Amino acid sequence: xxxxxxxxxxxxxxxxxxxxxxxxxxxxxxxxxxxxxxxxxxxxxxxxxxxxxxxxxxxxxxxxxxxxxxxxxxxxxxxxxxxxxxxxxxxxxxxxxxxxxxxxxxxxxxxxxxxxxxxxxxxxxxxxxxxxxxxxxxxxxxxxxxxxxxxxxxxxxxxxxxxxxxxxxxxxxxxxxxxxxxxxxxxxxxxxxxxxxxxxxxxxxxxxxxxxxxxxxxxxxxxxxxxxxxxxxxxxxxxxxxxxxxxxxxxxxxxxxxxxxxxxxxxx
Amino acid sequence: xxxxxxxxxxxxxxxxxxxxxxxxxxxxxxxxxxxxxxxxxxxxxxxxxxxxxxxxxxxxxxxxxxxxxxxxxxxxxxxxxxxxxxxxxxxxxxxxxxxxxxxxxxxxxxxxxxxxxxxxxxxxxxxxxxxxxxxxxxxxxxxxxxxxxxxxxxxxxxxxxxxxxxxxxxxxxxxxxxxxxxxxxxxxxxxxxxxxxxxxxxxxxxxxxxxxxxxxxxxxxxxxxxxxxxxxxxxxxxxxxxxxxxxxxxxxxxxxxxxxxxxxxxxxxxxxxxxxxxxxxxxxxxxxxxxxxxxxxxxxxxxxxxxxxxxxxxxxxxxxxxxxxxxxxxxxxxxxxxxxxxxxxxxxxxxxxxxxxxxxxxxxxxxxxxxxxxxxxxxxxxxxxxxxxxxxxxxxxxx
Numbered sequence: 001x002x003x004x005x006x007x008x009x010x011x012x013x014x015x016x017x018x019x020x021x022x023x024x025x026x027x028x029x030x031x032x033x034x035x036x037x038x039x040x041x042x043x044x045x046x047x048x049x050x051x052x053x054x055x056x057x058x059x060x061x062x063x064x065x066x067x068x069x070x071x072x073x074x075x076x077x078x079x080x081x082x083x084x085x086x087x088x089x090x091x092x093x094x095x096x097x098x099x100x101x102x103x104x105x106x107x108x109x110x111x112x113x114x115x116x117x118x119x120x121x122x123x124x125x126x127x128x129x130x131x132x133x134x135x136x137x138x139x140x141x142x143x144x145x146x147x148x149x150x151x152x153x154x155x156x157x158x159x160x161x162x163x164x165x166x167x168x169x170x171x172x173x174x175x176x177x178x179x180x181x182x183x184x185x186x187x188x189x190x191x192x193x194x195x196x197x198x199x200x201x202x203x204x205x206x207x208x209x210x211x212x213x214x215x216x217x218x219x220x221x222x223x224x225x226x227x228x229x230x231x232x233x234x235x236x237x238x239x240x241x242x243x244x245x246x247x248x249x250x251x252x253x254x255x256x257x258x259x260x261x262x263x264x265x266x267x268x
Numbered sequence: 269x270x271x272x273x274x275x276x277x278x279x280x281x282x283x284x285x286x287x288x289x290x291x292x293x294x295x296x297x298x299x300x301x302x303x304x305x306x307x308x309x310x311x312x313x314x315x316x317x318x319x320x321x322x323x324x325x326x327x328x329x330x331x332x333x334x335x336x337x338x339x340x341x342x343x344x345x346x347x348x349x350x351x352x353x354x355x356x357x358x359x360x361x362x363x364x365x366x367x368x369x370x371x372x373x374x375x376x377x378x379x380x381x382x383x384x385x386x387x388x389x390x391x392x393x394x395x396x397x398x399x400x401x402x403x404x405x406x407x408x409x410x411x412x413x414x415x416x417x418x419x420x421x422x423x424x425x426x427x428x429x430x431x432x433x434x435x436x437x438x439x440x441x442x443x444x445x446x447x448x449x450x451x452x453x454x455x456x457x458x459x460x461x462x463x464x465x466x467x468x469x470x471x472x473x474x475x476x477x478x479x480x481x482x483x484x485x486x487x488x489x490x491x492x493x494x495x496x497x498x499x500x501x502x503x504x505x506x507x508x509x510x511x512x513x514x515x516x517x518x519x520x521x522x523x524x525x526x527x528x529x530x531x532x533x534x535x536x537x538x539x540x541x542x543x544x545x546x547x548x549x550x551x552x553x554x555x556x557x558x559x560x561x562x563x564x565x566x567x568x569x570x571x572x573x574x575x576x577x578x579x580x581x582x583x584x585x586x587x588x589x590x591x592x593x594x595x596x597x598x599x600x601x602x603x604x605x606x607x608x609x610x611x612x613x614x615x616x617x618x619x620x621x622x623x624x625x626x627x628x629x630x631x632x633x634x635x636x637x638x639x640x641x642x643x644x645x646x647x648x649x650x651x652x653x654x655x656x657x658x659x660x661x662x663x664x665x666x667x
Contacts, residue, residue, distance in 0.1 A: 064442065064564040065550055067454045068298050074441055086562050109296060110549045114563030136549075138299045140286075161300040163461065172299075186300060187459035 014155040015130040016056060016102040016178040020213040020235075023055050029265040030179075030215055030235025031226075033242045033258050034058040034106060036076035038085025041251040043093055048255030049242070050099035053262030057099060058133065058237060061090050061107035068135040070190030072240040076247060087111050091127035104131035104157060104178065109145075112137075117148030124154055131155035131178040139172040146175055159183050160206050162198040173210035180206050182233065184219045190240045191221025195228045203233035223264030230265060279525040279592055280482070280518070280583065287475020290589055292582035295474040297454070297552045304461045305552075309476040311381045316483065321380065328372050329487065332405065333362045335369075337488070339495035340645075344613040349633040352640040354504060355616075356492045356520060358647065365619065365647030366488055366516045367398035371467060373484035375402035378465035385409040385464040389453040391418055391446035391512065392574030392621065393425025394647055395469030400434035402467075410434040413452040415445035418573045425651050443567035446512075446577045450551050470513025471581035474552030478581050482518040488644070489523025496642060505639035506530045509646065510624040511595060512539065512575035514584045516646035521593060529642075531593035533584060534628040536603070539568030541580040542588045542595035548579070555582040571600040571659070572620035574647075602627040604659060607649065608666070619647035620656075 013021065020030055033049040035042050037059045046057050062077035062085050069077065080090075087107070094103060105124055112120040112134060124132055132154060137145060139158050149156035155178035160169060162183065173180045184199035185192070199216050206214040216229045217237030226236045238261060245257045287293045295305050315321040329335040337360050342353040358366035378386060386403050388410070390396030396412040403410035412434050419426055419438045429436050442448035450473075457466040471478045471485075496504055507524050509517035511533035521531050535543055541556040548557030550565050558566040558578035568578045580595075587593035598606075603620060606627035611617045618626065625643050629636075649656075660666040 064566075065447065065451050067451050067551075068458070070455070078441070081564070088562070110557070110559065110565070111563045113547075113549045113554075114559065135298050136296055138295065138297060138302045140302055141294055141296055159299045161298070161302075163300050163303040165303055183298075183300060185459075186461060188455045 014177055016155050019102050020179055024213050024234050029230040030055045031261055031265055032056045032058055032215060032237045034060060034239035036060040036080055036243050037090035038062055038080030039076045043097060044251035045246045045254040046097055047099055048251055049258040050101050052255045052258035054101060054258055056102045058104050058106050059094055061087050061105055063108040063111055068188055070188040072244045073189050076243045091123055094129060095127040103129045104133060105129050106133040109134045109137040117145050118152055121149050121152035121154040131157050133157045135159055157181050162186055162202045169205060170209040173206055179213040179215050180210060182206050182214050182216045184216045189218050192219045195225040199229050200232040223261050226261050227264050280522045283479050289583045289586035292555050292585040293475055294554050296549050297474045298458055300458050305474050312476055312480050315377055315380055325373055325376055333368045336491045337361055342614050350637045351633050354642045355645045357645055359645050363398045363401050365394040367395045369487055370481045370484040371398040371402045374467045375406050379406055383463060383465040386467045387453050387456045387464055388412050388467045388469060389449035390414050391576055393422040397425050397428045399467045400429040400432035404432045412436050413439050413449040415439045415449050417444045421655050422573055422651060470515040471518040471583060472513040472553060478583055481515055482522060485515055485519025486522045488519040492520055493523035500640055503527045503529045504642040506641045508532045508625045508629055509644040510534050510621045512577045514581040516644050518583060520644040533593055533595045534624045535595055535597040536570035536575045536624060537597045537599045538570045539575055539577055540597040541578060543597050550579060553582045555585040556580050571603055574621040596628055598624050598627040606630055617649035618645055619649050620652045622646050
């Protein structure tokens with residue numbers, strides 16, 4: 001495509017962001033559950049989560065060295081890899097899903113780097129995935145990936161952390177597509193007994209510099225914590241709670257869990 | 269090799285402002301850690317430009333660490349192999365390896381930055397012991413992550429770390445070796461970055477670690493270069509060191525990289541990241557990385573816990589890519605032979621890691637007849653004796 005076309009494409013919102021903006025502007029708080037792709041029963045878990053009111057689904061593509069993940073998601077990733085999950089197999093299974101909400105992939109950068117940025121982005125799009133989150137590819141290193149994703153039409157979601165300095169935050173939020181992933185605490189994924197104070201602080205800092213949807217993730221472990229986070233944030237990402245439920249009680253229980261968050265966010 | 273740029277005249281100079289050695293390096297860490305890496309880089313630049321800091325570093329390494337380490341001419345092995353074999357004795361440092369250089373540097377820097385806690389990963393336990401030692405010396409809290417497999421095969425070093433007052437966590441995730449210990453240390457640092465310094469043990473990880481760790485080890489390369497000159501009147505023909513992450517090799521190479529000596533980094537056959545030559549990104553850096561056909565990081569396999577790492581420091585990837593250094597690999601069997609050979613011929617029990625370097629020298633000696641070969645003996649073999657009792661007893665070599 002020409003530079004002008006590429007520029008136009010960059011300036012318009014992708015499917016995920018369009019959907020999330022519409023939902024936010026209608027007054028809803030956004031709910032995005034994470035499910036580890038390739039884990040036994042994961043597709044039914046995704047469908048149950050969508051049916052229970054998820055606004056989008058984050059699909060984890062298991063990686064051998066998930067440095068941003070705590071024990072629960074590590075365990076699910078390892079189990080999926082042992083069962084033979086590969087990026088291709090997870091995407092093939094993702095393609096079969098018909099949930100009616102946008103899908104984003106969460107994985108680690110080496111899987112993207114190894115395949116090549118454009119091929120990786122195209123493979124995701126082919127599987128009906130419209131966005132990607134790469135938590136070990138920070139904004140300062142993301143330039144070539146952001147370019148390739150924009151050219152391909154994939155929304156590249158960036159993470160903002162409590163430690164992100166003010167001078168970088170506006171640029172980071174500006175460069176993110178889909179939404180801004182506000183990392184709620186200093187630490188890896190996993191449920192905590194209370195919502196960290198940093199969760200609302202980083203969401204507020206992001207919202208001050210962008211009109212893009214800001215979703216808070218990492219450390220949201222209960223519907224009441226989700227409500228607390230959403231007093232500032234546009235929505236939440238719930239990962240470990242979902243995956244723990246999938247591992248212990250199966251995919252149908254994931255639907256019930258997501259429904260409890262949906263109800264809490266809709267009715268306080 | 270292109271013309272050196274004015275800002276970095278040395279082959280092993282400063283990386284670019286975005287932490288690259290050629291196309292390798294960078295800062296591929298979660299956003300949470302980017303600011304910490306930037307803060308560390310600024311603190312390191314400031315400290316290293318401060319003569320008082322450098323003096324404290326050098327004085328501590330002299331009076332506490334035992335520097336300078338001697339250069340030993342191995343007369344018996346020399347006559348057996350037909351080369352003039354010189355050995356840089358990093359095994360004689362306090363805590364038994366070169367690791368103390370880097371750890372003293374980082375611990376002093378962490379203290380200067382106001383950090384009160386150190387975390388570290390360790391494979392063979394040498395870096396963990398060195399970090400625990402520095403933490404004890406400077407009164408800092410310390411936690412060392414060690415793969416469960418390594419905890420089993422390096423029980424003595426686990427006890428040493430605990431004796432020194434550090435907490436040792438046995439890592440059960442992944443392959444339960446060094447790479448998983450790095451993951452766990454990174455996860456700790458993500459959560460504790462405000463008061464904790466990650467004392468990374470090799471020339472790997474995100475910028476500025478590869479450059480900073482090599483700079484702290486530069487002292488051993490400088491010493492070796494001066495000692496070789498005193499003894500032989502010039503540089504050796506060949507400089508050899510083992511490579512896991514590559515810190516001891518980076519230290520000794522840095523004393524010779526701008527000369528004519530052939531530089532050889534020896535990898536274990538089961539962990540030959542450079543040898544396989546596939547670039548990848550893990551643990552904060554772009555470098556050569558052992559991975560499967562889709563990019564999952566593979567488990568390295570080596571008799572030596574310290575080299576059981578699927579990646580390699582980015583500067584080594586760069587030195588290989590520009591052809592300045594070469595990275596052959598040796599098998600566990602060759603390593604066991606070299607371990608025994610050095611013990612019997614010289615009365616020096618080498619760490620299994622350094623036995624890799626000697627194993628390559630033994631193999632390549634017929635093509636190096638008459639040449640002067642400098643080997644970095646980066647650690648002593650005491651930690652490996654328990655493991656080697658089983659290995660050698662089984663082969664009937666030592667009963």
